[in-house]
Amino acid sequence: MWLLILAGGWGFENILMWIVVLLLFSLVSILFTPQLLTLQARIGIREAAKTLERLKEWADESRRISLNVLSKYGRPKRDFERDFDSFLEFFTIEPVSDDPAGVLQRLDHLLDVRKKRFEGMISTLAPKADPETAASLEMVMEAAIASNFLFRLVRHYLLLAEKTKSYQLAMLIQMQAPLLREYGKAYLEATKVFAENKPIGDGAGPLVVARMGRGARWKEGIEEMVYAEKEFEGRKLILIKARGPGGRVGKPGEMVEWLVKRRRPARIIMIDAALKLEGERSGEVIEGVGAAIGGPPTEKYKIEQVAVKYKIPLDALIIKESFREAITSLNSRLASACDRAVELVEQAVRSRTKPGDTVIVAGIGNTIGIGQEKFPEEFPPPVEEKGAIESGRLF
Numbered sequence: 001m002w003l004l005i006l007a008g009g010w011g012f013e014n015i016l017m018w019i020v021v022l023l024l025f026s027l028v029s030i031l032f033t034p035q036l037l038t039l040q041a042r043i044g045i046r047e048a049a050k051t052l053e054r055l056k057e058w059a060d061e062s063r064r065i066s067l068n069v070l071s072k073y074g075r076p077k078r079d080f081e082r083d084f085d086s087f088l089e090f091f092t093i094e095p096v097s098d099d100p101a102g103v104l105q106r107l108d109h110l111l112d113v114r115k116k117r118f119e120g121m122i123s124t125l126a127p128k129a130d131p132e133t134a135a136s137l138e139m140v141m142e143a144a145i146a147s148n149f150l151f152r153l154v155r156h157y158l159l160l161a162e163k164t165k166s167y168q169l170a171m172l173i174q175m176q177a178p179l180l181r182e183y184g185k186a187y188l189e190a191t192k193v194f195a196e197n198k199p200i201g202d203g204a205g206p207l208v209v210a211r212m213g214r215g216a217r218w219k220e221g222i223e224e225m226v227y228a229e230k231e232f233e234g235r236k237l238i239l240i241k242a243r244g245p246g247g248r249v250g251k252p253g254e255m256v257e258w259l260v261k262r263r264r265p266a267r268i269i270m271i272d273a274a275l276k277l278e279g280e281r282s283g284e285v286i287e288g289v290g291a292a293i294g295g296p297p298t299e300k301y302k303i304e305q306v307a308v309k310y311k312i313p314l315d316a317l318i319i320k321e322s323f324r325e326a327i328t329s330l331n332s333r334l335a336s337a338c339d340r341a342v343e344l345v346e347q348a349v350r351s352r353t354k355p356g357d358t359v360i361v362a363g364i365g366n367t368i369g370i371g372q373e374k375f376p377e378e379f380p381p382p383v384e385e386k387g388a389i390e391s392g393r394l395f
Contacts, residue, residue, distance in 0.1 A: 044170035045162050051177040052158055055151040058188040062147040063088070066140050069195040073126035073133065080125050087121050087141070088148045108298040118142075135246025136368055139194040143327070147187035154180055182324065190327040194247060199369035199376060201325040201334055205271040205292075206241040206370045208341045209363030213239045218372040224248050225255040226372055232346065234355030238263060244367030245374070252362055253291075253299030257306045259360055266357035268307060269315045269348055271341055272364035273334075276320035282382065283337040284320045285344060292316035293364045315348055317341050330369075331382040 067084060071077045092114050095106035118138045122129065126137055154173065161169040193200055199207065216228035216239065227240040238259055242250030256268065270292040276282060291303040291314055307314050319337045349359055369376065 042170075044167070044174040045158065048154075048158050048161075048170060048173040048177060051173075051180055052151070052154055054181060055154055055184045058184045059147045059151040062144045062188050062191040065191050065195050066144040069140060070125045070137060073137075074128035075125065083121075084125060088145055089152075090117070090145060104298050104301050107296060111296060111298065132244075132246035133197075135248050136194060136197045137247075139247035139366070139368055140191060143187055143191040143194055147184065147191065150180070150184055150187065186324040186327055189324070189329075193327075193329050194368060197245065197247075197369050199330040199379075200327055200366055201321045201330050202273050202327065202365045203330055203367055203370050204273045204319045204321070204334055204338055204341070205363035205365040206244065206367045207330070207335070207363070207375060208271045208338045208345070209239045209241045209361060210244075210370055210372060210375050211338065212237070212342055212345065212361065213372070221255050222251060222258055224250040225252065227255070227259065228372070232349060235349055235353055236358045237349070238265065238358060238360045239363070240360065241363040241370075241372075242365075242367045243372070245369050245371040247366055247368035249295065249364075249366050251299055252293060252364055253302030256303050256360060256362060260306045260310055260312065263358050263360075264310065265312060265360045266353050267313050267315065267349075268303070268360045268362065269317065269345055270303075270362045270364055271317045271319070271345065273321050273326055274318035275323055275326065280320055282321045282325055283333040285337050285340045286318055286320070287344060287348075288316045288318070290314055290316050292318055313352070315352070317344055317348075325382075329380055330376075332379045333382040335379045 063085075067077050067081065070080070070084070092110060095103050095110060097103050118141065119134070122134050122137050122141070126134065129137055157169060157173055160166070161173060190200070213228040213230060216230045218226045218228045220243075221227050221240065224243050225240060226243045227238055230237045230239060240252065240255050240259070242248040242252070259265070260268075272292040272294065274292070274294070276284070291300045291307070293300045293303065303314070306312075319334060319341060321334060325331065325334065345361055353359055
């Protein structure tokens with residue numbers, strides 16, 4: 001209204017002039033908005049293409065590292081390269097969930113079949129690898145598959161956006177580019193760490209249990225799982241972890257179920273790594289209740305079922321870390337957090353159990369580089385994450 005007044009009041013001529021101006025503006029908008037959207041889509045696609053190039057570089061490097069490490073165990077690269085590339089697109093179809101009855105049992109079966117397929121492929125690609133090395137080579141393959149899938153998925157949506165000139169899809173890819181690059185780089189670093197058989201951040205839980213079990217005699221439980229018994233202030237601790245130092249996560253749920261039926265523990269304490277929220281500091285150890293275990297829900301379900309059946313309290317300790325830390329080298333800050341976790345486990349045993357009780361302490365996670373009796377004592381320093389929040393400048 002003030003524009004009309006400045007233009008000379010509410011006269012008929014002024015009103016007519018403004019109607020004409022608005023009509024012209026509307027006409028220009030109708031004519032040129034599609035072209036502007038198309039231009040923005042092209043700019044978005046061009047920027048997203050740069051991210052795709054980086055993802056391809058990282059996927060190719062992950063593939064190269066995997067081929068090189070596999071070729072050390074019996075076959076030259078040229079003999080199995082085609083089989084390797086075919087396996088990079090290996091997939092698992094989840095069971096139908098429309099009828100949920102028995103879905104976890106069906107998923108458990110499929111995961112067993114998947115595991116056997118990976119073992120068979122590694123034995124074909126690297127026939128001279130010993131069991132521990134073969135287990136770590138499976139992790140190398142997993143990282144290469146993840147890196148390859150991320151590249152193919154982003155390429156699919158980018159080409160679809162370019163083909164359809166979809167402004168929304170192009171902008172979505174562009175906005176997600178920093179996160180996609182973070183994932184792609186993390187998968188490449190994971191491939192390198194697995195190839196070198198070094199502990200990763202996800203191995204924090206097994207490291208806690210391994211440190212608690214110093215000097216104890218480890219025994220084979222179910223397949224790929226080990227346990228040790230140790231006296232602690234009048235209580236008997238049963239320490240369990242996946243067998244190391246090969247890259248395994250095992251079946252901790254099945255192991256807990258196996259031990260509960262034989263030992264009837266008074267309490268179950270679980271230690272696992274967990275993804276932190278942005279703004280939180282890595283290496284914090286916090287306590288809670290429940291089954292501290294990630295991944296497919298099959299093992300968590302088994303633990304919860306047996307705990308409910310025998311009315312056993314479930315305590316949880318988690319060590320906070322970022323996604324990148326979880327799949328790359330376990331650093332000194334997380335290793336120090338493992339010492340803190342040992343203290344909290346011992347404190348929980350003292351305060352929540354009585355002398356004569358049996359307590360299961362389960363270290364959940366990937367045991368690559370973490371054996372039962374031998375495991376690293378020195379770890380690389382953490383890579384400090386950049387950002388105002390992480391540095392404490394905002395909060």
